[in-house]
Amino acid sequence: MKNHRSNKNSKPVTMNADENLHVIQSILHGTSDLKTRTITYQKSSGVIIYLESIADTEKIQQSVIEPLNRAMDDEGTVETVITNTELSFIEELHEGVGKLLTGSCLLSFDGMCGMYAVNVTSQLTRTPEEPTNEKVVRGSHEGFVDSLTQNLGLIRKRLENKNLVVKQYVIGQSTNTKVALVYMDDLVNKEVLSEIFRRIESISADMGFSPGYLEEFMEDKTFSPFPQMLPTERPDRTMAHLLDGRVAVLSEGTATALILPVTFLSFFQSPDDFNSRVLSGSFFRLLRMVSFLVAMTLPAVYIAIIGFHFEILPNELILPVKASLEGIPFPPIIEAFVMVFTIELIREAGVRLPTPIGQTIGIVGGLVIGDAVVSAGFISNVMVIVIALTAVASFTVPTYEMGASIRILTFPLMIAASLLGFLGIVMGLMVILLHLCKLESIGTPYFAPFAPLNLSGLKDAVIRFPLWKMNNRAMDALPQKRSQRNTKGWKNK
């Protein structure tokens, strides 16, 4: 590991096994999980050193101790005897300590100028389960787990291709977290890739523990309300994005892959779109886009109508709306804020609670507060309907991050609507749209294929075309190859 090797006072391994052990113990400050076992091999006595917490004792026994015992009197070097797949010879003590920390055991013998490091890492594995926040109705039910190698395996299993490349980095001065970049070498845009390399190499942090950390260090605009990288726990989704020429970033200890560069629309797509039929898939997508607009603007439009443009309502509607507003003590903006705030409270309270309590909170919050607040005459009926609709719409977005961004954007729009009516909404939407047009994800346009407009890209945007109509890859990640082989190959006779 980097910081061990670069240590200035690194010492060479001595001929005395006991002395080596003492030095290692002092480097690790006498930690209690450092275990040793003495061993003799070809009449020289030695010691096996390992960290009990991350080394697998079974593996040590099978691939180190047993072979050494069996070959006690034979001629032969340690390399030929030990059956483990990963064995290296080490001459520096700090390098040895680094190996020890990644789960190797060290073999030190008297009279040998160096040590052997054997990889005996214990694999703590979790079986792939379906990610709870990215469920699909049909299709793969596998999700990423917390182990990096296993996650890479899940991707490789789906993409048996010689062009799939994994590049490993180590991030975090204290944590030494392994981070892997995965991409298709024949598809990914080299300039985008080198920009990602440049950004990831220049990260300097103590801790690199989650994709959220990486995202913040690598994204173009931190204060933008829109997420510029797509976090996903689905291997099939990751694979589909890799085949569009994008890059996936995975890190050890998290079950989330970050996809970059992405567009605004990727947050509204779900693998389900392609598992269901063309018409229904398109309908669901359209529904999500509409719900995005509803979630963002509905409270603002309602406030604007109540406050400024009552005359826009047709006669038949004026009476019921006016009747529900009768006797409400607050202006519509306060009403809306109170209701949106309540809903956010219920959501935030429910997220981290265990499911049964979460449900109770939902019922108490939703039904009881909603009903009581109306019958008490604080909030109008129509406002409750509007806010409830908004909340439901904001949860139809398949990615949690984008849903959160939308909910944040409602507030400025509501304020603008209460100050200037429709004019305020239009101005607010213009600023949001301008921001979307200006936003880039690693140098590629974020709001593609709308801006810049790309007609063939629209085939897979708001609605989805049949697969055999999509002969061109999504161009927003600027892949090397444009064409994509999707043909039916047969025709009706």
Place this chain on the structure above:
Amino acid sequence: MKLKREDTITSFQFIFLIIQAQVGVGILSMPFNIYTAAGHDSWISVLIGGCVVQVLLILFWILMKRFPSMTLYEVLDSTTGIFIGGVIKGLYIIYFILVGSNILSLFSEIINIWILPLTPRWLLIVLMAGIGIYAVRGPVKFLARFYVFVSLLLIVFVLLVIYSFWEVDYLNIFPIGEKGIMPILKGTEKALFSMIGFEMYLIVAPYVNSSSIKKLKAASISNVVVTIFYSFLTLICILFFGIKEFILVPEPLLYMIKSFSFKILERIDLLFLSVWIVSVATSYMAYLFAASRGLMSFSKKNKEHSPYVFYAAILSVLISLMPEGVYKVGQFSTFVTYLSYIFVLGLPVLLLLLSLLTHRKEKQQS
């Protein structure tokens, strides 16, 4: 595919950039203005106006072809010399800022009349300028992306207007050419003023990443689209109102749309105005860009227009606050439109003649 680092736009985006610069604040009162001069033959005036614009565009094209990588400002520097060029550049910047403030004051006036009678004008103007600043700072390509996207709203515009076809009287345009040719030509003059915006060709052309003839094609397409759009609007207004009623409605489009109502929307003119605000914003942004690009050309080391956007916007806000009341705003607007004779018609043609006579061209870099 390469990552685009340099700031260029495609000829497709160029079409919409010019359309959006042209279609703007004037669209609401345009049919009325032309009608006062040309009567029920106004739509012919608009078509003739389109032809005049096309001739001008071709002249612009010949001029810009000689200086492919320069905007109007650099052309001025290299044909008329630093001093005279500098003065004319300054005048152009002032002209663009004046047009920008004219847009702002007309916008605030109409909003005051139609939607928000009590909101102070300065607030509307400052907000609009703020959006302009945010939009124009940064590369032109972002602006072009925005223009292309909001052009979808023009379709809403057309649809709302098409609805009125059910309620028109076709006899209103007859007899064609009743008053003779002179009133039609006078109407053409008014029509030209609402088509102002195509002079963006002189500023944006070097940013377009395509051959010179394609740029002309793009500009021509946008001219054709705008001409047809305008004459369609004028025609519909004439058909809808007839002769007697027309003189009473200074914003004929709004009055016309106001008279319709759907089952779920009673006042469609509010929807129409909301869409119109976006068009106003885009043409204001175009002029703001032109002015700040001009300010940039004075600096030797600065290669970006972004730092100057703020100053141009402040100037336009201050100027737009000066005229108050419908009458003063109208006067200011007339003044600015007459200025455009000099800056859109006179000076570019002079410049073309000068460069043709002196055989000045941009040096080809090998």
